[in-house]
Amino acid sequence: MPAADTLDRIDLQLLAELQRQGRLSNAELAERVHLSPSACLRRVQRLERGGVIAGYRAEVDPERIGLGLTAFVRIRLNHHDAAAVADFAGSVNDWDEVVACHALTGDMDYLLQVVAADLEHFSSFLLDRVLARPGVGDVNSSFVLRTVKAMRGLPLPAG
Amino acid sequence: MPAADTLDRIDLQLLAELQRQGRLSNAELAERVHLSPSACLRRVQRLERGGVIAGYRAEVDPERIGLGLTAFVRIRLNHHDAAAVADFAGSVNDWDEVVACHALTGDMDYLLQVVAADLEHFSSFLLDRVLARPGVGDVNSSFVLRTVKAMRGLPLPAG
DNA sequence: ATTGAAATGTTTTTAAA
DNA sequence: TTTAAAAACATTTCAAT
Numbered sequence: 001m002p003a004a005d006t007l008d009r010i011d012l013q014l015l016a017e018l019q020r021q022g023r024l025s026n027a028e029l030a031e032r033v034h035l036s037p038s039a040c041l042r043r044v045q046r047l048e049r050g051g052v053i054a055g056y057r058a059e060v061d062p063e064r065i066g067l068g069l070t071a072f073v074r075i076r077l078n079h080h081d082a083a084a085v086a087d088f089a090g091s092v093n094d095w096d097e098v099v100a101c102h103a104l105t106g107d108m109d110y111l112l113q114v115v116a117a118d119l120e121h122f123s124s125f126l127l128d129r130v131l132a133r134p135g136v137g138d139v140n141s142s143f144v145l146r147t148v149k150a151m152r153g154l155p156l157p158a159g
Numbered sequence: 160m161p162a163a164d165t166l167d168r169i170d171l172q173l174l175a176e177l178q179r180q181g182r183l184s185n186a187e188l189a190e191r192v193h194l195s196p197s198a199c200l201r202r203v204q205r206l207e208r209g210g211v212i213a214g215y216r217a218e219v220d221p222e223r224i225g226l227g228l229t230a231f232v233r234i235r236l237n238h239h240d241a242a243a244v245a246d247f248a249g250s251v252n253d254w255d256e257v258v259a260c261h262a263l264t265g266d267m268d269y270l271l272q273v274v275a276a277d278l279e280h281f282s283s284f285l286l287d288r289v290l291a292r293p294g295v296g297d298v299n300s301s302f303v304l305r306t307v308k309a310m311r312g313l314p315l316p317a318g
Numbered sequence: 319a320t321t322g323a324a325a326t327g328t329t330t331t332t333a334a335a
Numbered sequence: 336t337t338t339a340a341a342a343a344c345a346t347t348t349c350a351a352t
Contacts, residue, residue: 022215
């Protein structure tokens with residue numbers, strides 16, 4: 001990706017604006033960064049094509065759709081051979097309740113962010129699906145009591 | 160919020176589409192859910208005004224903007240009085256490297272998701288800023304080796 | 319290589335049926 | 336809910352920097 005590697009001040013401004021308001025019109029965006037609409041559009045398209053902007057998404061409030069519980073679940077696998085790891089990754093991707101999953105350094109292999117309607121839903125997810133999987137070893141769940149800082153995009157050098 | 164509480168099949172379809180492609184045009188969206196553009200627009204606006212759709216954001220690839228390292232940092236506070244907790248929350252919101260922070264049940268009070276350019280950047284963030292704070296007790300960092308499942312929105316009952 | 323202005327076609331939006 | 340008109344917008348082309 002040639003052009004996407006050189007992000008100037010205006011590119012960073014565009015990213016900052018679009019991280020905050022992903023549906024800004026090109027006209028409005030152009031005005032905010034003091035560019036003509038055509039120049040602005042070409043820059044945004046370059047960012048999209050270059051993969052700097054990976055996509056756009058509506059942010060849905062979990063509470064409003066009946067997902068009142070968020071948990072972080074740390075999981076250690078008993079076996080670390082390629083097949084076991086691939087199997088686990090496949091399951092994680094199949095489980096709708098898992099909204100994000102990372103392989104981590106440290107004492108626990110995986111960190112899963114899980115959403116559920118309530119404790120009963122979470123419980124049956126954990127017992128009937130996660131723990132039912134062969135290869136899943138130590139499991140540790142923590143529930144979100146309060147969101148101190150909600151994901152609002154990445155820090156950008158100089159907006 | 161009266162109207163936002165009753166989400167029918169079509170509302171859920173709209174949310175599903177907009178979670179995947181937040182910049183879909185109203186015309187395209189209407190076609191996908193088999194609605195006239197005006198009916199579709201009114202539904203989307205109701206979801207926005209009711210807070211079901213909290214906003215729209217461009218998703219930026221951290222690697223492409225020089226943020227090669229993501230870490231999860233678990234932090235326990237020494238003091239749990241209201242002032243200490245509020246102070247900590249304030250700091251967390253000031254620290255650009257912290258992209259998300261939750262107060263959790265369990266043995267560690269807070270879980271922070273942190274992005275940094277590299278290990279040196281992360282190290283100075285942790286040593287000079289987090290650990291420099293009075294009141295911060297036990298700290299445990301794990302680094303993301305691989306993203307097994309990337310955040311792609313919430314599960315919705317029946318798309 | 320990147321910009322701004324003009325021209326074109328599309329979409330959103332309003333208002334009325 | 337649909338339709339039709341108006342306004343706003345996205346997008347392409349092209350000349351200029």
